[in-house]
Amino acid sequence: MKTRHKRIALILGGLAILGLVVALVLNAFQSNLVFFFSPTQVAAGEAPKGKSFRIGGMVKEGSIKREPDGVTLRFVMTDTEKDMIVAYKGILPDLFKEGKGAVAQGKLGDDGLFIASEVLAKHDENYMPPEAAKAVGDAHERAAANKAATEATAKTLK
Amino acid sequence: MIPELGHFALIVALCVALAQGILPLAGAHWQRAQWIALARPAAMAQAVLMAVAFGCLTTAFVHNDFSVLYVAQHSNTLLPVQYRVAAVWGGHEGSLLLWVVMLVMWTLAVSLFSKQLPDAMVARVLGVLALVTAGFLLFILLTSNPFDRLLPAAEEGRDLNPLLQDPGLIFHPPMLYMGYVGFSVAYAFAVTALLSGQLDAAWARWSRPWTTAAWVFLTLGIALGSWWAYYELGWGGWWFWDPVENASFMPWLIGTALVHSLAVTEKRGSFKNWTVLLAISAFSLSLLGTFLVRSGVLTSVHAFATDPRRGIFILVFLVAVIGSSLALFAWRAPKVGLGGRFALLSRESLLLTNNVLLVVACASVLLGTLYPLLIDALGAGKLSVGPPYFDSVFAPLMIPALFLMGVAPFARWKQASVGELARTLRWAFLAAAVAGLITPFFLGEWKPLVALSLLLAAWIVLSGSLNFVERVQSTRAGQTFITAALKQPRSFFGMHTAHVGIAVFVVGVAMVNGYQAEKDVKMEVGDTVTVGGYSFRFNGVHQEKGPNYVALVGDVDLLKDGKVVRKMYPEKRTYLASSMPMTEAAIDTGFLRDVYVSLGEPIDKAQPQAAWAVRVYHKPFVDWIWGGCVLMALGGLLAISDRRYRQIKSQS
Numbered sequence: 001m002k003t004r005h006k007r008i009a010l011i012l013g014g015l016a017i018l019g020l021v022v023a024l025v026l027n028a029f030q031s032n033l034v035f036f037f038s039p040t041q042v043a044a045g046e047a048p049k050g051k052s053f054r055i056g057g058m059v060k061e062g063s064i065k066r067e068p069d070g071v072t073l074r075f076v077m078t079d080t081e082k083d084m085i086v087a088y089k090g091i092l093p094d095l096f097k098e099g100k101g102a103v104a105q106g107k108l109g110d111d112g113l114f115i116a117s118e119v120l121a122k123h124d125e126n127y128m129p130p131e132a133a134k135a136v137g138d139a140h141e142r143a144a145a146n147k148a149a150t151e152a153t154a155k156t157l158k
Numbered sequence: 159m160i161p162e163l164g165h166f167a168l169i170v171a172l173c174v175a176l177a178q179g180i181l182p183l184a185g186a187h188w189q190r191a192q193w194i195a196l197a198r199p200a201a202m203a204q205a206v207l208m209a210v211a212f213g214c215l216t217t218a219f220v221h222n223d224f225s226v227l228y229v230a231q232h233s234n235t236l237l238p239v240q241y242r243v244a245a246v247w248g249g250h251e252g253s254l255l256l257w258v259v260m261l262v263m264w265t266l267a268v269s270l271f272s273k274q275l276p277d278a279m280v281a282r283v284l285g286v287l288a289l290v291t292a293g294f295l296l297f298i299l300l301t302s303n304p305f306d307r308l309l310p311a312a313e314e315g316r317d318l319n320p321l322l323q324d325p326g327l328i329f330h331p332p333m334l335y336m337g338y339v340g341f342s343v344a345y346a347f348a349v350t351a352l353l354s355g356q357l358d359a360a361w362a363r364w365s366r367p368w369t370t371a372a373w374v375f376l377t378l379g380i381a382l383g384s385w386w387a388y389y390e391l392g393w394g395g396w397w398f399w400d401p402v403e404n405a406s407f408m409p410w411l412i413g414t415a416l417v418h419s420l421a422v423t424e425k426r427g428s429f430k431n432w433t434v435l436l437a438i439s440a441f442s443l444s445l446l447g448t449f450l451v452r453s454g455v456l457t458s459v460h461a462f463a464t465d466p467r468r469g470i471f472i473l474v475f476l477v478a479v480i481g482s483s484l485a486l487f488a489w490r491a492p493k494v495g496l497g498g499r500f501a502l503l504s505r506e507s508l509l510l511t512n513n514v515l516l517v518v519a520c521a522s523v524l525l526g527t528l529y530p531l532l533i534d535a536l537g538a539g540k541l542s543v544g545p546p547y548f549d550s551v552f553a554p555l556m557i558p559a560l561f562l563m564g565v566a567p568f569a570r571w572k573q574a575s576v577g578e579l580a581r582t583l584r585w586a587f588l589a590a591a592v593a594g595l596i597t598p599f600f601l602g603e604w605k606p607l608v609a610l611s612l613l614l615a616a617w618i619v620l621s622g623s624l625n626f627v628e629r630v631q632s633t634r635a636g637q638t639f640i641t642a643a644l645k646q647p648r649s650f651f652g653m654h655t656a657h658v659g660i661a662v663f664v665v666g667v668a669m670v671n672g673y674q675a676e677k678d679v680k681m682e683v684g685d686t687v688t689v690g691g692y693s694f695r696f697n698g699v700h701q702e703k704g705p706n707y708v709a710l711v712g713d714v715d716l717l718k719d720g721k722v723v724r725k726m727y728p729e730k731r732t733y734l735a736s737s738m739p740m741t742e743a744a745i746d747t748g749f750l751r752d753v754y755v756s757l758g759e760p761i762d763k764a765q766p767q768a769a770w771a772v773r774v775y776h777k778p779f780v781d782w783i784w785g786g787c788v789l790m791a792l793g794g795l796l797a798i799s800d801r802r803y804r805q806i807k808s809q810s
Contacts, residue, residue, distance in 0.1 A: 010502070025522050025551050029529075032547035036540035054542065070680020070761050071771050090678045091758035091773050094739045131540055 034105060038135035040142075043082040047108055055084060055114060056103040056131035064098055077104065077114075079139040088116040101132030161226050164214025165305040171207040171262075172295040174200055178288035182281035186353075194277050197284040201262070201269040204291065208262045212255060215304050216246050225311030228252060228304045234317035234735045236706035244328040245318045250468075251304035253331060257448070258294045260332070260339040261287065268343055268368070275364060282353055286346040293475050301468045317706070317735035326386030334379030334406060338444040340372025341409060344416065345441035348434045349483060352490040357434065362424035367798045369420055369437070373413045374794035380406050381787035389743055394676070394754055394775045396783055399548040404527040405447035411520040412440040415513045417794075422509050426571055428498045429506070431491045432513070438487060442480045443520075449476055450527070501573040508566040508574075515559045522551045553607075560614040560664065563657055564621035586624050590617035601673060601778075611668030615661040622654045622661075649800035656793025663786025669779035676776075680761055682769045686717075690776025692753050693717040694726075698767060699757070707731040707740075710766055712757050716746060728772075730757045752777045 036054045037047045047053055055077060063076035072089045075098075086104055096102055096119060106116035178200035185193025215228075219242045224230040232249045233242055247256040265287045272280045298304070347365035351357040383406065388396045397403060416436040422429045449472040500506035526543040534540055568574075568582055594613025598604045626643075629650070634642040675689045681696040688694075697713040714726040726744035733740065743756035758771030 021518060021555075024554070025525070028547050028550040029525065029543070032544045032550075034542045034544050036542070052544075054540075066761060070769065071678045071758070091756075091771055094741055134540065 036131050038079045038138060039077060039082040039084040040079055040135075040139060042084055042108065042114075049108060052105060052107055052117070054103055054105045054131060055086075055135075056133075057084075057101070057135045058132065059096070059098050059100060059102050061098045077102065079135040081139040081142065084114055085112070086114045086116050088119055090119075092119055101136070103131045160214050160217055161223070161305040161307065164211045164218075165303065167207045167211040167214070168295060168299060168303075168305075171204055171211065171258075172292060172299060174203050174207065175288045175292035175295055178204065179285050179292050181285075182288075183285035183353075186278040186281045186285070189278070191277075194281040197281040198269045200288065201265045201284050204262045204288070205266040208259045212246070212259045215252060215255060216243060218305075219243060219246050222315065223311075224313070224315050225307055225309065226304075227306045227308040230308050230312040230315045232318050233315040234706065235314060236734060237315075237318055237323070238705050240328065241318060241323050244322075247331050248318045248322050248327065251298070251302040253335075254294065254298050254302055255304055256332065257335050257339060258291060258298065260335045261291050261294065261342060264336075264339055264343050265291065268346075272364075279350055279354065279356075282350040283343075283346045286349045287342060290342055290346075290479070293479070297468075297471050297475065301471055314735070317733065320707070320731070320733040320736065320738050320740045321390065323706075323733075324386065324390050326382060326390055330379060330382040330386055332379075333375055333382055337372050337374075337376025337379050337413075338406075338409065338447065340368070340375055341413060341437075341440045341444050344369040344372060344437040345483070348437035349486065351434060351494065352483075352486050355490060355493040357423075357430050357494045359424050359427055362420050362433070363803070365437070366417075366420045366424060367800075367803050369413070369416055370794045370798050373410070373417055374791045374798070376406070376410050376413060377787055377791045377794065380410060381784050381791075385784050388780075389745055394743070394756075394773070394777070396670070396780065399526070399545040401527045401530075402451050404523050404548075405450045408520050408523055408527075409440050409443040409447060411516050411523070412436055412443055415516040415520075416440050418509050419513055422506055426498045426500070426506060428500060429510070429513075430494050431487075434491065434494065435487060436513075436517075438480075438483045442476070442483070445472075445476050445479060449473060450531075498572075500571070503569070503574050503576060505566055505569040505571045505574065508562055508569050512559055512562055512566070515555050519552060519555045522555070523548065526551075557610070557614065560618060560660070563660065564617045567622070567625045567653070582628075583621060583624070586620040587617060590614075590620050598672075601669075603673075605672050608668045608672040611664050615664045615668075618657055618661040618664075622657050626650075626654055647800055647802070649797045649802075652793045652795070652797030652800070654793070655796055656790045659786045659789030659791075659793055661786070662782050662789055666779045666782030666784075666786060670777055670783070674775065674777045674780075676773070678758070678771065678773050680769055681772045683767075685769075687772070687774055689774050690751070690753070690778070691718065692723075692776060693720075694753075694755055694772075694774050696770070696772060699730075699770065700767075702729075704731065706735065707733045709742075710757070712744075712755070712770065712772070714744065714755050714772075716753060716755075726753075726755050728755050728757045747781060749781070750779060752780045 034052055034054055035048075036056065039055060039057055041047060042055060047055075057077045057079040060076035060078050060083065063074075065074045066072070067074065071091070072087065073092065074085060074087050076083050077086050078084070086106075088104065088106075103120040104114065104116040105118045105120070106114055108114055178197060181193045182197035182200075184190070185196070215226075217223075218226045218229050219233055220239065222229070222233065222235050222242075224233075228249060228251050232245045232252070237245065245252075247253045265284060268287070269280065269284055272283070275283075344365055347361070347368065351361055380403075383403070384396050387398070388394065416433065419429045419433045419436055423433045449469070498506075526547055530540070530542050564586070565579060565583065568579055590613050593616040594611075595609050597612050598608045601608070626646075630639060630643045630646065633645070637645075673690075677687055677689050679685075679687050681687065683696060683698040686693050686695045693716075695715040695717060697715065699710045699712045702709045702711050709729040709731040712726075712728045712730075714728065716723045716726055724746060726746060728744040729742040731740045731742060732738070741756050741758075743754055745755075746753045752775070754773075754775035754777060756773050758773055760766040761769040761771060
């Protein structure tokens with residue numbers, strides 16, 4: 001009987017530790033998920049306040065401005081529908097360019113300025129970050145749908 | 159003509175692989191000696207054929223044959239010749255070819271160094287390896303043929319991605335692949351054990367050096383990749399929990415568990431099923447890594463322009479390999495048996511705990527790596543898992559593992575006593591605690607994580623030394639200490655070298671994370687910035703021409719206590735063929751610290767001679783991270799060279 005009790009206690013102890021580990025892992029996991037939003041979604045107020053998230057899109061032509069300290073930059077990210085002003089302090093990746101796709105991670109300030117803590121690089125001239133591609137693609141789809149809808153309305157009006 | 163020859167060699171290799179995969183396996187099952195005898199010559203033939211194919215592709219690169227599509231996409235006449243050779247594995251098709259070349263070389267090595275094994279067993283191992291080879295060859299021929307022609311030929315090649323034009327690329331992929339592919343040998347041994355139902359200490363002794371060899375290569379491959387990311391990507395970090403890094407780290411974690419579990423299987427005959435399962439998992443994770451990296455589902459430097467057929471093919475292959483081996487495991491594992499019993503506290507139980515910790519760590523990395531892909535595949539949005547997740551999960555799991563590393567070598571097999579272990583180890587622990595808790599005071603600031611890490615590192619080194627001394631004393635029998643020490647088996651040296659490597663690695667990580675300093679600043683010509691006790695004086699930039707790029711080279715004086723220590727030349731290159739910019743950091747490497755400077759951008763694009771945004775780092779002990787990895791690999795090599803693996807051969 002004694003060995004059996006010992007074994008049961010061991011199994012229960014093992015399960016308790018395992019449960020604890022799983023709970024810790026899932027908790028850490030939950031609090032570290034970083035979600036992705038397009039500028040349009042952010043403009044619609046879908047992005048969380050005070051929590052880090054990612055945005056993606058194109059860097060608008062001629063929008064990169066350097067602040068007087070020399071290392072803080074402001075630029076506009078767009079999914080062709082809505083624009084967002086992004087501020088980033090630090091050195092940008094080599095392939096960060098106006099008119100190209102980019103992804104930034106950071107928090108949204110109260111004034112609508114996105115403070116990026118990280119700007120993600122692509123590694124190849126021909127490569128587009130999938131998040132950026134999706135944001136622009138979705139915006140194009142919506143534009144096409146809108147156009148079709150307007151045309152349809154125009155037709156019915158006739 | 160030459161590319162066609164290579165293509166033809168691939169097709170013949172596939173036929174040989176199929177024959178080698180089917181006949182010896184069938185022969186071993188029905189005991190047909192002629193069929194079994196086919197295995198070794200077939201392995202040799204495959205090695206020759208793959209060498210021919212690889213040689214053909216290399217020739218096409220060296221001779222700038224831009225009528226081959228793959229060469230036109232990844233090379234350029236201006237590319238220096240060593241990078242033209244490395245460009246062979248700079249893209250998807252060629253890297254797969256390299257993978258198969260490695261696989262057939264491992265197969266050949268097994269067929270050459272297995273004279274002492276029963277023929278039927280060798281036939282099974284080689285057969286399983288050939289089936290894996292056949293799968294990959296089929297993949298190459300159907301979806302990723304490196305020999306596809308481009309007609310009419312391109313005038314000039316598109317050039318190798320400048321990020322990859324670096325000595326790191328020459329060595330990193332082959333090392334990593336040797337590791338990945340090496341686990342296929344452990345896998346083939348495991349499947350053989352399941353097929354034959356024979357899994358004993360002798361089996362473990364045969365598969366141990368092979369597994370350790372694969373682990374050594376993987377360790378070096380990951381370390382090289384990390385080092386390359388550190389100096390080439392210009393970010394100054396050494397690990398980013400990037401999915402691609404995770405893909406190589408997961409097989410390493412399981413491989414480490416496997417190396418330890420094989421030790422138990424060899425010495426005590428325990429953990430048999432567990433060992434087999436680990437061997438299957440290590441190889442499956444290597445395949446999963448290839449899938450993640452090569453299918454383009456991940457955003458990274460390794461993701462090449464992709465074709466959805468490729469992803470689907472690898473996925474099907476992955477499911478076939480994992481599914482069939484797990485089915486085989488479920489069917490045959492009861493035959494293999496569990497092996498010897500052991501008490502709650504024994505060396506077995508401590509190693510089991512180590513295994514469980516490593517597997518749980520691997521599972522948590524897997525969760526963080528695959529979850530975003532799963533959510534994306536389900537169309538439920540895009541998200542990513544941040545590095546803080548991995549940090550907060552990984553560290554707590556590794557702390558007990560590091561502690562146990564000091565204890566396990568002292569524990570007796572079968573049954574150990576708490577009192578005895580505590581008595582032996584108390585002074586070592588006390589000394590480690592004192593060293594760990596006090597040292598951070600001298601480093602500027604006391605930080606709990608640094609103290610804990612240094613404590614554990616000191617603990618591993620002190621208990622390891624104690625273990626070494628005790629063992630030498632107990633086998634001394636009148637000899638001097640040195641003579642007796644040199645007579646210890648190599649595998650014993652190997653174990654302690656690898657463990658010290660872990661300690662060195664832990665020190666490096668703790669010091670970098672605790673005390674590194676970084677600054678991004680605007681620097682006018684003549685400006686000075688100070689970080690970590692060093693000053694950097696910026697003397698402007700000048701232009702230089704490289705073989706296939708032009709560079710703006712910064713001129714920076716590194717000063718310590720007002721004196722110039724050395725000059726540093728960080729570069730901003732623009733590659734001619736792709737017009738892609740690249741940052742080349744300048745690093746002053748030292749035993750106790752690295753100082754690192756890299757150029758950002760000119761403040762005013764029109765005036766590149768004037769002010770620049772510059773990044774400077776001071777990284778204490780950062781080279782210990784890779785030094786630790788080298789020690790681990792060295793430990794593995796020592797273990798492989800142990801006399802008992804060679805003795806068996808001479809007996810036969």
